[in-house]
Structures are given as structure tokens and as C-alpha cells.
Amino acid sequence: MNSAVKRVVCVSAALLLSVAGLASAATAVDAPDPTSTTAGTVPGAAAEDAAPQPTLSAEASVESVEAWEEFRVQGASTHLPAGTRVTLQQLQNEKWVGLPIHVNTTDAHTYSVRVKLGVKGLGHIRMVGGGAVSNTVQITVR
Template identity: 50%
Template sequence: MNRAYRLAIAGVLTAGLVGGAAAGAFAAAPAPAASPKAVAAAKPALTAQPSAKTVKAWQEFRVTGKATALKPGTTVTLQQQKGTKWVALPAKVAVNKNAAFSMRVKLGIKGKNTLRVTGGGAVSAPFTVTVR
């Protein structure tokens, strides 16, 4: 609840009490609905980016990112696109207390590999790493 809204409520309650109105009339009023910004901020989201856009086969690189509205300790998994399906790779890591993650990855399939990170009901935007 923002400060202006709190002050307006406090002013109405004070005016009602000074004017002799029953305080119970204000308690029966329904709570205001959450703003669209607050609802949108609560939706889980992930961002991810590779440390390198091009690597040699089996060369290690990192995928790092941030989590929004996910609890620390939530596991995120790297997925690779195979045709129209997304397949989980053996690269998993937990989101830390700063809502960040970093995982080490090695790919052996030469060519463009489309990857994404998923976990906690959120999916990152796909990104590409080329293996030479």
C-alpha cells in the first residue's frame, strides 16, 4: 500500500471518529484490489545468458541469470530444443538468496544449440550457443 493511500485512509478514519461516526462502518468496507503492477510483479520469471556465444565441443561455459518471485533454493534446469520439443540437460542448480544462479555447461552437439532455463513455473527466453 503506498504512502498517499495510507494517509488518505488515516484521514478518513480520523474524520469519522471526530465527527462521531462509528469506526465499525469503516471496518466493514472491502479491501481494495491489488494493483496490476503488484500482480505482475508476483509472477515468476527467469532471465538467462551464456558466458560465450561460440564454444568448442565439450568446452565449459557458464549460464547465469536472475529469478523474480522465486524462493531461494528453487531448482532451475537447463533445457535444449530438439526439433519442437524441449529436453532437460543434466545441468541443474538452485537459486541463491540473491535471486541469482550460475551453472557450468558443456555441449558436444556441433552447430547452433537453442537453450533456455526453466524452474519454479517460470521459463527464460531462449538463447543460442554455437558449438564448433
């Protein structure tokens, strides 16, 4: 190896070691001790100051329907502004898939939407919107 290549290899190795050393030093310094508290702070204060989490509830008007028979899904929201768009999702092949069924929440923080499902068998649906996910509702489609 000529001397220019040796210098480049040595400089590269030195840079890698210094970057690795900085990363490990930053990790050690940045990790706070979860059991200690600092003066002037109250444990749990951050949890109280955090905004409440939005929620959605969902229930179906029936437990069982014929394929493509209309039924309703209705529910309520908390900590979501009125007019928040909520979307129906269906569990398909172990993945939640958004269906083209949307509705906005009312001023009373409720919603109601008409639904028709065509996939026969036990179906699972839920509503999502505004960062909230509702409970899962089971519908048997005959």
C-alpha cells in the same frame, strides 16, 4: 420392437435431451458479460491482487564453443524463493528437452551453472524452474 425395448429407448432419449438441455442452460447462465461490472467491484482489481509472475533471465559466458567445451550460463530470478531449483533445457528437434544440469538459486536470487554441449551447430538453451521460463540463449557449437 417389443414394448419394454421401446420404453428403454424413449427413457434414454428423454434423459439425453434433458442432460443436453441442462448443459446448454448452464452454459448460457454461467457465461458472464465481459462488458458489465457488478456493484462493489472495481474493474482490474483482480489483476492487482494476483501474485506477481516469477521470471528467470539467462545469458551465456560465450557465444561460440568447441564441442564439449565448458562455458557458463548465469542469470537472475524474480518472485521465486531462494533455493528454487532451475534446470537447463535444450531445443532438440523442435522440442525442449531437460538436460541433467540443475542448480538452486542463491539468497541473492541469482544462479550460475557450468555447461558442456556436444551437438554441433546452432543450439538454443534456456532455464526453467519454479513456474518460470527464461529467455532463449543461442550458442554455436563448433
